[in-house]
Amino acid sequence: MQILGLIEVPNWLVYTTLGTVAFYIYGMWPYSYWKKRGINGPRMLPLIGDLPSFMRLGFHGKMVEDFKLYGKVHGTYTLRSPVLVIGDTEMIKQVCIKRAENFTDRGSLGNETKPLDKGIAVLKGHEWKRIRSILSPTFSSGKIKAMFPLVEQCSDQLCNALVKSSNESVDIKTFFTNFTMDVVASTLFGLQINTQDDPNNDFKRHGSELFNIKLFSWKFLSLMLFPKIAIPLFKRFEITLFPKESFDFFQKVIHDALVEREASADSDKYHDFLASMVVARREAEKEGAKGLTEHEVMAQSLTFFLAGFETTANAMQYLAYFLAWNKDCQDRAYREVLEAKANHGGQVNYECLKSLRYLNNCFEESMRLCPPALLTDRVCTETTTVNGYEIEKGINVRIPIYCLAHDPEVWEEPERFNPDRFDEDSAESRDPTYLIPFGLGPRNCIGMRLAQMEVRKAMAEMLLKVEFQTLPETLPFEKLEFKPSGFLTVKSPIKLKVVPRSSESSD
């Protein structure tokens, strides 16, 4: 091919050059968004943004680095979409609470396909509000208290399993995922499965499969790279990210349990979420409002399962890990449980849990150091100015939970496990927005009370039966490595030794 009639250039070179330029322009054009608005942020690579840095540093490492380099408020991108990171607590309160009506939605989680498309975590605007107000009573403290006996049974099974494996090096999270799986099965569907003794039960097998989403599968990549095309196509052809066999299994479990509860005239017979949803549906219909369809009930059940199983198991894992490394804290928490149990008629009952102030401080501190969800987000639904920043409709706003909880300007020695920081005077003056592992505002974690009750109950019972100890192979916190994901998951299992206590004594 001749260029301007002057030089002869081989066709392949022309096409390759044109292709490269086109690729570069297509790959780079979204990345001028923040620069044009004078907002600082990391440099991006064509098409993939700063994905390689996320893979190299992990999500938390990359967030901390950007925080240091570009400040608490900066602009970045999730692949090709602009994201405003807000680590300023006043702005966070504006977005999540005061101006929440302009930030009702969350960004795409890649699971907007049937039936999860109707799940509370992905619903938008009015639809989300309607479902959230129907579901909120099912998570009231009264309902959580009614579920206490279900959690208690799972906690007993957990303690028995730990005692059986005592004095060995164990992957501690396995016990906690078995526990949270048992809790999910009983609190959601009223099923008693005992995964500790029967780790291969169908519920566990299919449940684990649901979390086995391949990040480099064509489905996931097309949702992430081309969401505007992929989401409608996935909806149209009912393509889901989840393995079909496992999905079908849960759809059947939920359908059967729902039919049983619908048919039962005795509303006090079941204390699980499914039963609460049936009651909430009837009550909404009685008041002339639209209740929940079976599709919507199915979506909520699966959403609770996906949102509550792994997060809670991780929270328990980190708490056990920090207590193992901090024997004095573990001993103090143990003595507190022992005393509280004696004061509550020899029971670690619901009221007793509320009195465990030091154990709760340990839990808070562990959630601060290792928040299971590193971030959350909101999508701006109406162009709004917040603290002088104009946030356009459609822009995703990221709340960096992890960075807030590790901010050295707020937390003294932020990388040290120190539960006493929640008792000090400074705790009173500290803005609570710096510790929001369950999010903030009307769209915060709906399962927070359940998760807190589960962890406190199980940990109190475990402390009475066993002591967590580190092993030579247990990595200290500064050496722990995490997977590159928005959830804080360790790369290699945390190994601990579990030593049975001879008896419940105050020694």
Ligand code: HEM
């Ligand atoms: C330690 C355990 C848990 C942690 C750390 C956690 C954390 C979170 C966070 C950070 C959010 C986003 C909140 C926001 O955007 O402001 C969230 C949302 C949510 N969580 Fe949890 N969660 C946990 C346990 C649970 C449990 C046990 C359930 C259910 C039974 C659950 C159900 C949900 C749901 C449905 C949402 C979406 C709420 C909405 O969009 O209205 N979570 N969670």
